[in-house]
Amino acid sequence: MDLEYPSSELKIKISGEAGDGILTAGDILMGAAARLGYYSSAFKSFPSTIRGGYSQTLVTISEEKIISPISQFDILFLTSPTAFEYDKPPLLNDVWLFIESSILEDTLNNPIIDQWKQAGHKVIKLHINETARSISANTSIKSAVTLAYLCTLLSIPVELIRDLIIGRFQKKGKETVDKNLAALEEGLRQAHKDIQPLCFSLPQKKADNKKRIIVDGNEAISLGALISGAKFYASYPITPATSIGDTLANYLLQTDGFAYQAEDEIAAIGAVIGASFNGFKALTATSGPGFSLIQEFLGYASMVELPVVVIDVQRAGPSTGMSTKHSQEDLYAAVFGGHGEGQRIVVAPNGVQDCVFTTVEAFNLSERYQCPVILLSDASMGMIKQTIDSPKPESIPIVERPVLKHHPENSTYIRYKTGPNQTNPVPVPGISPVTYRVTGLEHDEHSFPSANPVVRSRQMRRRSEKLLGIEQDNPHLMEWDLESQELYEADFSLIAWGFTASIAKKAIDIMRQQGFRIAALYPKLLFPVLTDSIEKLLQYSQLLYIPEANFSGQYSHIIRMYTDAKPHPVTLSRGDPFTPEEIVAYITRRLNIELSVSFS
Structure with missing residues (x-):
């Protein structure tokens, strides 16, 4: 029997126990698909414990650029009882279920298995655990056995999988490599017995792989920082932001830069501000509790008007929360902290892909407006691996701060001068011919501390007004999704930000196929609020939905504060992202309610 291969996209979910190599199998599968010329991604979700607990990876293989790495899957590998418990909810569409033999042999699971079969899902027995135990007691060896089944199922060249396994494990030594290769070979023999009649081909594509790279979101942010010309990075390790420092530590030294692991987040942001004072583009990356700690220094950077970039890879909170899990809970802290x-x-x-370009924009905005810029990523986007088009640094605009290089002798430099241009050239030690005071105290235009009410009012106004034109000056930070260049009457409008935006795009695509007319905006600039753009969006429909992965609907409430819009928040706070199907279901249900009310 042949599997029906989707016309342009295939999604394979592998779930099991943390420590059983689930994420490794996903990474290698998506790497193999990329080498075969496909766009691919590997979404990951796992607990903060080293071993035990539910772990999953969702691999997308596509002939086109991937819109959303998250959506309903076509194939599900269930490799442990824990995975079975998590994935028991009703499945959509026709799913091929490859289930570990011990799960199928447990009679308590029969009612769920029978429901799946009656719903039209195909159930196939696997022997991953038994095969892995025949090679090693180390449960992580299961990744190679799982890959053997996938290699057989998708007709992936075995040599390709072997090469990727060697590349993955060679740093762990020859013994580890040999055990994984042996598990692959034994897995192939067992897979031919279990699923050989179900095979179909994942053919080699004629794509120019040299124009693509595989990165996760954190690596893409690091790449964006390097393209921007960042020369200094300081941080304290914290999940899920740590790998940004790992990446930059490897590459900054090659560009005459410097990476510094501080004793805590407060020291890190202080060092970043010091580097900026000395004329260098500088950044830090943190998450959760670390973001709370840097708030005082963010106020200091705002007062002294030095460019700094802060990356917050959000995780579910508060406190320690769920350190490896997805959220968009830090928007209030980023805006009002x-x-x-x-x-x-x-x-x-x-x-x-956008992590590269938005990081560049974060530096550009910081340099242009001489203030802190906070980039909100999240655990899902930070850890998801994806095939992206290689950035072309020469085509990306880079903004440099105006540095004071000349000044008349025997005259005082007016660092904080008020006027039409609310930002002034920045003196840099060793380059500029003048010195100036840098203080967190309120100061006059000459940078002398001042408690004068007139001076205070003037400087507050100057600092605030320098951001007034940010929306008009940066239209590229607003991504529009409209059905026509002409104004039309939409059934509803939608705003989504961050990782949720990529998921919402897929949801909108589904709903448009169902006949809905929609106007959508995916802002990359969250604050200051895009008041003009939101006013424009409401011309298409006053009925506005905003999906976001937090409990209170933070962006919805911020928009209510600054505009006349009355958005309906679509919220989720469970540690995993929305799926497109969940957004579709919620909005469809709400539209039906609105329709019934209008006719009552």
Whole structure:
């Protein structure tokens, strides 16, 4: 019997126990698909414990660029009882279920298995655990056996999988490589017995793989920082942001830069501000509790008007929370965190590819407006691996701060001068011919501390007004999804930000196929609020939905504060992202309610 291969996209979910090599199998499968010329991605979700607990990877293989790495899967590998418990909810569409033999042999599971069969899903027995135990007691060896089944199922060249296994494990030594290769060979023999009649081919594509790279979101952010010309990075390790520092530590030294692991997040942001004072583009990356710790220094950077970039790879909180899990819970903290009314800019990429470009924009905005810029990523986007088109640095605009290089002798430099141009050239030690005071105290235009009410009012106005034109000056930070260049009457409008935006795009595609007319906006600039763009969106429909992965609907409430819009928040706070199907189901249900009310 042949599997029906989707016309352009195939999604394979592998779930099991943490420590059983689930994520490794996903990474190698998506790497194999990429080498065969496909766009591919590997979404990961796992507990913070080293072993035990539910772990999953969702691999997407596509002939086109991937819109959403998250959506309903076509094939499901269930390799442990824990996975069976998590994946018991009703499945959509026709799913091929490859289930470990011990799960099928447990009679308590029969009612669920029978329901799946009656619903039209195909159930195939696997022998992954038994095969792995014949090679090694180390449960991580299961990844190679799982890959053997996938290799057989998709007709992937075995040599390709062998090469990827060697590349993955060679740093762990020859013994580890040999055991995994032996598990692959034994797995292939067993797979031919279990699923050989179900095979279909994943043919080699004629794609120019040299124009594509495989990165995760954190690596893409690091790449964007390097393209921007960043020369200094300081941080304290924290999940899920740590790998940004790992990546930059490897590459900054090759560009005459410097990476520094500080004793805590407060020291890290202080070092970043110091590097910026000395004329270098600088950044830090953190998450959760670390983001709370840097708030005081963010206020300081706003007061002294030095460019700094902060990457917050959000995770589910508060406190330690769920350190490896997805959330969009830090928007309030990014916009309103700290005391006083310091100026800051908040941006968010909407996918792995966009992590590169939005990071560049974070630096550009920071340099242009001389204030902190916070980039909100999240655990899912930070850890998901994806095939992206190689960036072309020469085609990406880079903004450099205006550095004071000349000044008349015997005259005082007016660092914080008020006027039409609310930002002034920045003196840099060793380059500029003048010195100036840098203080967190309120100061006059000459940078002298001042408690004068007139001076205070003037400087507050100047610092605030320098951001007034940010929306008009940066239209590329608004991604529109409209059905026509002409104004039309939509059934509803939608705004989505961050990783949720990529999922919402797929949801909108589904709903348009169902006949709905929709106008959507995916803002990369979250704050200051895009008041003009939101007003434009409401011309298509006043009925506005905003899906976001937090409990309270934070962006919805911020939009209510700054505009006349009355958005309906679509919220989820479970540690995993939305699926497109969940967004479709919620909005469809709400539209039916709105329709019934209008006729009542």
